[in-house]
Amino acid sequence: MAISRLQPVIILLLVLRAFASLPTQAVARGGRDPSDDGAHGSFSRKLLEDKPPQITDEMVRGYMSNAELESAVHAFGSRCSNISRVYSIGKSVNHFPLWVIEISDKPRQREAEPAFKFIGNVHGDEPVGREVLIHLANWLCDNYLKDSLATLIVENIHLHILPTMNPDGFALRWRGNANNIDLNRDFPDQFFSVNNDIDYRQPETRAIMNWVKQEHFTASASLHGGALVANYPWDGTRDTIKHYYGCPDDKTFRHMASVYSRSHYNMSLSKEFEGGITNGAFWYPIYGGMQDWNYIHGGCFELTLEISDTKWPKADELPVIWEHNRMSMLNLLASLIKSGVHGRIFAADTGRPIPGSVMIKGIDSRVSASSTFGDYHRIVAPGETYEVVASMEGFRQKSTRIMLEQEAVNLDFILDPDGTDGQMKLPHNDQGCHCDNFKLFHVQEAHLWLYLLIVSVLLTLYLVFKRKTVSRLASRLLTYRYSSLRRPAV
16 A cells, blocks of 8 residues: 555656756857939939930841740750759739749749849840740759759859849840830839839839749849959938948948959959949949948848940850850859858757848848748848847747858857746747758657656556555455455455
């Protein structure tokens, strides 16, 4: 009887001991001129001439028409279906689809990888980007698993290519879209609200904005013509005066622009732009630009790349222009993998990924982690020490210092609930979490099943023991009352 009284206590102690052996969570680890009329939002970027030249049939000959470009995109999708998918993000004013090519070894899946987008033909009279981007897509397809750089990019980045943002302007042979609106002045602006009315925004602009909301882009670049320089934020100034106006990540943007310029055939040799790069506002301010909007509202580090001295060069010059820019484009993509800080953010109590944010102490800029995998990709200039801080509402923030050399640093964060809001409700993951490269969730799930199994076994043993004890007690009572009867078998 003494043993039976102690049995629940023994079981409880065993259960408490099992749960006490739960693994404790680790802390963060990681291994020349402004506008013609002065109206805000209508600044026009003059490059090599005051009045754009008349685009003749002879100049257009050799360039893909919109229909031919569409066919080329779909032909690529069929030929390289193992590493690509083709989709549309919307339509132009004249209802031409804005086709995108995604290139990745898993193009139809979400992965904990950085995403990059290239956009061409923002201005209708600057068509070089359309042609160069088709060259880029075909080169990656032809050299995947043959060239180490191509393989690195395909297997570690989700690359999205929009060859033309302005098919109508191209067809009409002018700068703006079918409504004659400059699309690179049509985005919401941080200084002036002239572009903030969504009802007046162009369909091409809305398509880009919705695209950025849907995809978790780490960085991007738009391709232009008329100069040879890598341009970076800010593009405008609060006082509308031309001067250097750097964004919080100015040093990082200078690094990105330099990666492109130094890899180019002759961009870095420019006599007009030191090192072949320029701050947009120092060149001349514009407002409603796409690159500033991407950085502010999408957490996407975007460059504006002027890749041809001539806006509409002869078609037979296109292969040379492609070759001059090929290594720049490839090295810019590879820099997303080879440098910066990358990692994931997890909740300590559940082991699930959470969409927190990461910032660098001293830089007033945040990068959000994805809601699917909790992965973040923070571009920073190499060669310095940084304090990386991860945070999310309902959790206690964590920070750690790293020395970023020329190679990337992997840094995961596990955040503890702050205990003020009760149980933290995490967002539902519609995509599913294939966390093959991080085992925390699986390890905790396995431990949970083990603990449940132990408890079940102990409770079963307890019930069996109790049943036997009760049976023996009943037998003894029967023997006492009916001593003349045979003791029943248990």
